[in-house]
Amino acid sequence: MKSAAERAKLPPADVPRDGPNLTGEELETKLSTTWSNPPGFVGWLSSVDHKDIGRRYVITALVFLALAGVLAIAMRLQLARPDNDLIGAARYNEIFTMHGTTMMFLFAVPVMQGMQIYLTPLMIGTRSNAFPRLNAFSYWMYLAGGLLLWIAFVLNVGPDIGWFAYPPLSGPQFGVGKRVDIWAQMITFTEVAALAAAVSQTATLHKHKAPGMSLARMPIFVWATLVTSLMVIFSMPSVALASGMLLSDRLVGTHFYNPAERGDALLWQHLFWFFGHPEVYIIFLPATGFVSEIVATFSRRSIVMYPIVVMSLVATGILAFGLWVHHMFATGLPRIGYSFYTAASMSVAIPTGLQIFCWIATLWEGRPQLKVPLLYVIGFIFTFVIGGLTGVMIAAVPLDLQLHDTYFIVAHFHYVLIGGAVFPLLGAITYWFPKATGRLMSETLGKIAFWMIFLGFQLAFFPMHIAGIYGMPRRVYTYPAGMGLELPNMLSTLGSLVVSAAVLLFVVNLVISARSGRRAAPNPWDAPSLEWATSCPPPPYNFPHIPLVSSRTPLWDAGEKLPVVYGLRVEDRELVLTTVMSAKPDVREPSPEPSPWPLIGTVATTAMFVCSIFSPWAVLVGVVPVALALTAWFWPKSPAPEREPVIS
Amino acid sequence: MRREGLLALLCLSGCSGAQTAFGGQGAEDANFIQLFTVFMIVCTVMYLLVSAALIVAVWRRRRTAMVVEDRNHRATSGFVRPALIGWTALIAIGLTALTLAGFFTDRSNARNGSHPQLKLTVTANQWWWDVEYDWADVSKSVRTANEIHLPVGIPVEVTLKSNDVIHSFWIPNLAGKQDLIPGRRTDAQLLPRKTGLYRGQCAEFCGTQHAQMALDVTVESKADFEKWYGAQLQAAPVPKTPLQLAGYRYITTRECASCHNISGTSAGGQIAPDLTHFAGRRSIAAGTLPMNTGNIYGWVADPQSQKPGNHMPTIGLKADDLHGIVAYLETLK
Numbered sequence: 001m002k003s004a005a006e007r008a009k010l011p012p013a014d015v016p017r018d019g020p021n022l023t024g025e026e027l028e029t030k031l032s033t034t035w036s037n038p039p040g041f042v043g044w045l046s047s048v049d050h051k052d053i054g055r056r057y058v059i060t061a062l063v064f065l066a067l068a069g070v071l072a073i074a075m076r077l078q079l080a081r082p083d084n085d086l087i088g089a090a091r092y093n094e095i096f097t098m099h100g101t102t103m104m105f106l107f108a109v110p111v112m113q114g115m116q117i118y119l120t121p122l123m124i125g126t127r128s129n130a131f132p133r134l135n136a137f138s139y140w141m142y143l144a145g146g147l148l149l150w151i152a153f154v155l156n157v158g159p160d161i162g163w164f165a166y167p168p169l170s171g172p173q174f175g176v177g178k179r180v181d182i183w184a185q186m187i188t189f190t191e192v193a194a195l196a197a198a199v200s201q202t203a204t205l206h207k208h209k210a211p212g213m214s215l216a217r218m219p220i221f222v223w224a225t226l227v228t229s230l231m232v233i234f235s236m237p238s239v240a241l242a243s244g245m246l247l248s249d250r251l252v253g254t255h256f257y258n259p260a261e262r263g264d265a266l267l268w269q270h271l272f273w274f275f276g277h278p279e280v281y282i283i284f285l286p287a288t289g290f291v292s293e294i295v296a297t298f299s300r301r302s303i304v305m306y307p308i309v310v311m312s313l314v315a316t317g318i319l320a321f322g323l324w325v326h327h328m329f330a331t332g333l334p335r336i337g338y339s340f341y342t343a344a345s346m347s348v349a350i351p352t353g354l355q356i357f358c359w360i361a362t363l364w365e366g367r368p369q370l371k372v373p374l375l376y377v378i379g380f381i382f383t384f385v386i387g388g389l390t391g392v393m394i395a396a397v398p399l400d401l402q403l404h405d406t407y408f409i410v411a412h413f414h415y416v417l418i419g420g421a422v423f424p425l426l427g428a429i430t431y432w433f434p435k436a437t438g439r440l441m442s443e444t445l446g447k448i449a450f451w452m453i454f455l456g457f458q459l460a461f462f463p464m465h466i467a468g469i470y471g472m473p474r475r476v477y478t479y480p481a482g483m484g485l486e487l488p489n490m491l492s493t494l495g496s497l498v499v500s501a502a503v504l505l506f507v508v509n510l511v512i513s514a515r516s517g518r519r520a521a522p523n524p525w526d527a528p529s530l531e532w533a534t535s536c537p538p539p540p541y542n543f544p545h546i547p548l549v550s551s552r553t554p555l556w557d558a559g560e561k562l563p564v565v566y567g568l569r570v571e572d573r574e575l576v577l578t579t580v581m582s583a584k585p586d587v588r589e590p591s592p593e594p595s596p597w598p599l600i601g602t603v604a605t606t607a608m609f610v611c612s613i614f615s616p617w618a619v620l621v622g623v624v625p626v627a628l629a630l631t632a633w634f635w636p637k638s639p640a641p642e643r644e645p646v647i648s
Numbered sequence: 649m650r651r652e653g654l655l656a657l658l659c660l661s662g663c664s665g666a667q668t669a670f671g672g673q674g675a676e677d678a679n680f681i682q683l684f685t686v687f688m689i690v691c692t693v694m695y696l697l698v699s700a701a702l703i704v705a706v707w708r709r710r711r712t713a714m715v716v717e718d719r720n721h722r723a724t725s726g727f728v729r730p731a732l733i734g735w736t737a738l739i740a741i742g743l744t745a746l747t748l749a750g751f752f753t754d755r756s757n758a759r760n761g762s763h764p765q766l767k768l769t770v771t772a773n774q775w776w777w778d779v780e781y782d783w784a785d786v787s788k789s790v791r792t793a794n795e796i797h798l799p800v801g802i803p804v805e806v807t808l809k810s811n812d813v814i815h816s817f818w819i820p821n822l823a824g825k826q827d828l829i830p831g832r833r834t835d836a837q838l839l840p841r842k843t844g845l846y847r848g849q850c851a852e853f854c855g856t857q858h859a860q861m862a863l864d865v866t867v868e869s870k871a872d873f874e875k876w877y878g879a880q881l882q883a884a885p886v887p888k889t890p891l892q893l894a895g896y897r898y899i900t901t902r903e904c905a906s907c908h909n910i911s912g913t914s915a916g917g918q919i920a921p922d923l924t925h926f927a928g929r930r931s932i933a934a935g936t937l938p939m940n941t942g943n944i945y946g947w948v949a950d951p952q953s954q955k956p957g958n959h960m961p962t963i964g965l966k967a968d969d970l971h972g973i974v975a976y977l978e979t980l981k
Contacts (some may be wrong), residue, residue: 089856089956162853168830169813169855174774259831265814266829300715302722305732330816330852331827332808332834335758339751346743353739354732356698361728364705367715378706385698389691392743396750398757399687401824402669402680405816405851471667471820473851476859480935483847484665526716556716 007571012644018545019566027544030570035127035540037594046594048132049540053139054118055436058429060139061111064146066503068102071095073500076460080493082481092477093160098153100163101183105190106146108421109279112286113138113197115428116225118436120201122531122538123219125210125547127568127575128591130203131196133598133633138196140602145189148610152182159183162475164276165246167257167268172250181250181613187243188609191236198232201225208575209583210530211565212549217583219529219552220303223310224289227317228282234321235278242271251616266331273324280416281320285313287421288355290428291377295359297431297527298374299366302553309358312351319348329400338397345395352388356381371525372446376427379454380419387415390465405475407488408468414461426453426506433513434520438536441517445509452502460495463488528553533562546576549583588644597633604629667820667847673867674822675839676757683753690742757823761837764805768796772808772815772828772850775857775958776921776934781877782807790880791909793921794934795864799873804838813855819848819865827852840867847935856957862935883912884924885979895976898969907960910980920960928981933958944974 007015018027037043037052047053074095078087087095121129129135152158159179161170170180205226209218218226245256246268255261257268296303303309325333325341359381368374390412394400403409434440467488472479479485523532532555534543545564551557565585568574573591578584608622665671672678714723771778781790798804808817810828817836818825821844826836848863868876887896899905900915907920915923930939936955937943949970951960965973 089859093853093856093858160856166814166853169853174813174855259829263831265831300717300721304724304728308732330825331829332832335754338754342750343747346747349743350736350739354736357732357735360698360701360705361724361731363702364708365712365714365724365728366721367712367717368706370706378702381702382699385695389695392691392746393684393687396683396687396746396753398676398680398683398750398753398824401826402677402820404825405853406669469669470665471669471847471849473818473849473858475853478859483667528716553721556721 015572016570017567018570022570023544027570028539031541031544032539034571034573037540042596043594045599046596048128048136048592048594048598050117050121050129050132050135051436051538051540051542053135054114054116056139057110057114057117057142060143060146061107061114062507064102064106065111066507067150068099068107069500069503071099071102073496075099076493076496078477079479079489081490082479082483082486084478087477089477090160093162093475094153094158096475097159097162097183098149101149101159101186102146103417104163104279104283105187106142106149108283108417109190109194110142111425112228112283112421113194113201115290115425115432116201116228116286117197119432119531120204120222120225121208122435122534122542123222123529124205124208124213125530125533125543125549126204126208127542127546128208128573129200130208131200131592133592133595134196135200136595137598137601138193138200140599141189141196141605142193144602144606145186145193148182148189148606149186152179157182164272165268166272167246167249167265168259170246171257172253173258175250178613181247184243184247184250185609185613187239189606191240191243192605194232195236198229198236201229202233205229206580207577207586209578210547210549211576211578211585212583213530213578214582215580216307217549217552219289220292220306220309220313221286221289223313224285224292227313228285231278231282231285231317231320235275235282238271239275242268242275245271247612251612266328269328269331270324273327274321277324277327278317278320280413281316283417283421285316287380287424287428288313290424290431291359291380293527293529294373294377294424294427294431295362296553297525298369298371298377299362300369301362301366302528302556303358304361304365305358306552308354312355312358315351316348319344319351323348323395326395326400329397330404335397342395342397346392349388349392356385372441372443372450373427373431375447375450376423376430379450380423380427383415383419383423383454383457387412387417387419391416403468405473406468407464407472407474410474411461411464411468414464418457418461423453426450429510431525432531433510434517434524434536435531436537437514437517438520439513439517440520440524441513442509445505445512449502449505449509452498452505456495456498456502458495460492460499463491463495467492523555526555528556530554595633597629601626601629601633665821666845667849669820671821671846673840673842673844673846674819675760675841676823676837677821678841679753679756680824683749686749687746690746694739694742757837760839761803761805761835764803764837766799766802766804767807768804769807769809770796770817770828772810772812772817772854772861773919774812774855775850775861775955777861777863778811778921781880788881790877791922792880792925792929794862794931795866795929797866797868797873797876798838798840799870800840800843800867802839802870804840806836806838808834808836814852815850815854815861816852817848817863818851819846819863821846822865822867825851843867843869845930849935857955860934860936860955860958862931864930864935866930879928879981880925884910885981887976887979889975891972891975892979893972893976894968895972895974898973899976903961903963904973923977923980926980927978933960941974941978944977945970948973948977 037047078084157178168174248254249256255263257263257265292303322344323341326345394403430441467485470484472485520536522535548563548565575589575591577586577589579586604625611618672681714720767782769780769782777794779792779796783789808828810830815828816825822838822840826834844867846865848865850861887893900913905915907917909916909922911924932943932947933955947954950962952962
């Protein structure tokens with residue numbers, strides 16, 4: 001085998017490429033050599049394989065889910081009885097802040113991005129992401145942000161101002177100490193991570209689709225990924241701006257949010273919710289993608305009215321940016337302006353209602369198989385619709401003014417986020433588990449866990465609607481006896497214990513099945529999309545030959561053998577790029593080698609971000625190592641093979 | 649949804665909580681209950697439709713032949729398209745109706761406060777409420793803390809301010825909530841329709857003791873209100889017994905007076921609750937403890953263990969001083 005430098009000088013026609021003459025075991029050996037991680041621990045740290053990164057993302061996010069779940073149990077135990085003194089006021093405030101922050105920033109968004117990073121290149125039939133090193137950087141930054149927050153919490157400097165951090169409570173005067181700075185800097189980490197992943201996804205989905213996979217043939221989960229990635233790109237700058245100004249108020253002495261110096265406390269709320277509301281859909285839309293894939297596979301048919309489902313996704317993504325003020329109905333903004341946000345909030349029910357129609361119609365027109373992933377989807381519809389309808393209620397100003405900031409809202413958004421996102425996620429993990437591990441999860445344990453989670457969830461969260469109407473505000477560490485709150489709170493606590501036992505069972509199932517589950521064939525569910533065309537788990541290069549797509553459900557329509565295209569280099573990492581709309585082969589492009597520099601860059605950035613909590617000068621000094629790391633990251637080591645036009 | 653509807657009906661028939669949105673003792677809360685009922689009905693119908701469709705869709709499996717196994721997995725029945733159009737129309741009509749209902753209820757709520765006959769200013773602090781009854785003639789104005797008294801049937805305008813962080817003013821039995829935001833002035837309109845004792849509470853997270861920031865609300869007849877108001881206009885009574893006198897001396901000359909005000913004495917602090925009619929209130933420290941002698945002892949001796957993190961320090965009073973202070977405070981009715 002020739003060195004990279006020698007290969008680069010070869011005339012294109014002499015470069016070894018996959019094709020009818022180079023296929024089967026010989027091809028797979030060569031591709032494995034080219035696409036595998038370097039050996040050893042350093043090789044593991046250097047990986048830019050989207051499957052490694054996606055898996056790390058999902059596992060890390062599940063660990064954070066478990067941590068935040070433990071905090072939830074602690075809160076439920078404190079609230080089980082009125083005037084309880086298990087947890088004091090200050091500690092409780094830290095706990096609910098950590099619970100919300102971890103769930104939103106370290107679990108929900110990252111777990112969805114992790115699933116997307118793992119799945120989308122497989123689903124669109126390519127070998128890698130558009131920016132694999134950026135992808136790796138994204139994961140390391142996310143991990144660093146999560147560690148920062150949790151190490152701070154363990155050292156008793158965890159934030160205590162709520163996951164929304166409204167100034168002036170989070171400002172320099174009332175949020176003394178470093179708790180708020182740690183929160184705000186953790187936001188910076190997760191923003192960088194989310195933006196990096198979203199940029200990489202957007203480019204991948206635009207340019208790396210397998211030949212023939214036009215936009216109209218993309219799986220719905222891929223559409224959901226595209227929409228959410230664009231939403232991340234449009235919404236994250238808003239919270240970056242907000243938290244940047246908060247840090248600047250706290251560390252440099254600006255007065256963006258200080259009313260005494262003509263700043264405005266409400267400015268934060270506008271910026272935060274302009275991000276915060278889309279964030280809910282950044283979590284929810286990937287889940288609707290899971291649902292669409294699972295419904296189609298287990299109904300044994302294509303999704304009914306694919307264009308309606310896709311347009312609903314896009315419409316939800318756009319509407320999401322027009323309703324942030326419904327978080328601020330009680331702030332005394334002009335009443336007539338509220339009407340617009342009421343109407344916008346209500347109108348989200350239309351695309352959502354259309355999607356639900358299409359899923360039910362698909363089940364109706366198909367032959368549903370009640371396997372565990374489909375059970376989660378059915379549980380999702382029963383649960384999420386309640387959350388959606390309570391969402392319609394609180395869109396109306398007179399109802400919201402009573403229900404806002406009460407346990408009714410806590411119930412509402414847990415119905416939306418657990419019912420609407422976590423149920424589909426658990427279904428999706430069960431569904432794609434064989435793809436990632438090569439083994440199927442236990443159906444029996446899966447069904448027990450499903451019923452416990454579904455029923456335990458209703459027990460835990462339904463009574464919260466009642467508690468809220470009975471006058472229980474959110475974020476209280478205790479409540480007095482005699483207000484009618486004893487029963488709903490006790491039920492919620494019992495329900496939360498059932499849910500946690502069920503989640504534990506789910507994890508046990510994961511572990512047992514990963515070790516000794518039934519071996520999975522490449523397509524154990526007889527599903528239609530491309531990720532099932534390769535082995536379980538997929539090889540480092542994903543597909544020996546890039547598939548050629550001619551319908552929305554390639555594996556159902558291709559017959560015995562999936563058509564493929566030939567001509568990618570096998571001794572260099574090379575990808576085929578296609579046109580955005582119709583996915584015609586466009587150009588062949590080299591793909592980056594593994595590199596430790598994204599990790600080293602993360603370490604440098606982390607040092608800068610963390611030190612800047614203590615002195616603004618750290619930003620000035622800290623950019624030097626960051627610049628050095630980035631320079632090394634992008635340093636051209638050998639004459640890379642040039643982009644080649646497609647020969648066809 | 650369905651279960652919630654039943655509970656709502658149950659509650660409407662027999663609920664008398666002091667802090668519940670299902671109370672309906674204020675005009676705005678009565679509107680809330682009405683609108684909530686309308687939304688409940690529409691939402692329940694929609695939920696039943698979705699659930700029924702889902703159950704039937706899963707139940708009727710095996711009757712269809714539009715699946716992969718029959719090589720017909722893209723076909724759909726003819727009725728799906730009209731059903732989709734009908735469903736969309738139903739959602740759109742339902743949402744429009746609900747939006748309009750919400751809009752007109754909001755207009756009605758706005759009218760409640762158009763001709764206020766009583767004006768209050770409520771200023772939120774970490775973690776207590778400063779209450780002032782405003783009159784053009786300052787000698788008729790009254791300042792109290794952590795309680796409001798309202799005459800029944802009279803529209804009230806409450807001006808809302810905050811001295812520190814964002815709080816939210818919420819008396820669910822009377823009306824929805826309004827935030828109190830530093831640097832801004834917001835307002836709430838109350839129109840109490842039934843006499844009774846209610847409870848309000850801060851509804852926006854405002855720091856350590858957010859949970860213990862309640863407000864005692866008394867809605868009473870106009871005559872009772874005027875009697876109470878007249879009493880509030882009086883200065884604090886003169887201490888009578890030697891014990892009360894000792895407490896009076898301590899309060900007016902030592903730590904207490906730097907924060908608390910007691911009208912008619914030299915205690916003139918303005919940053920903590922006004923104590924002029926302290927013992928006439930229903931609770932201590934913004935609803936933290938019911939008002940009684942034991943709790944006054946507990947609070948004065950060690951406020952930090954009663955409400956950790958609050959801004960009143962535990963100063964380590966001697967027993968004699970404590971007896972005197974409590975004896976004097978109990979005369980402040």
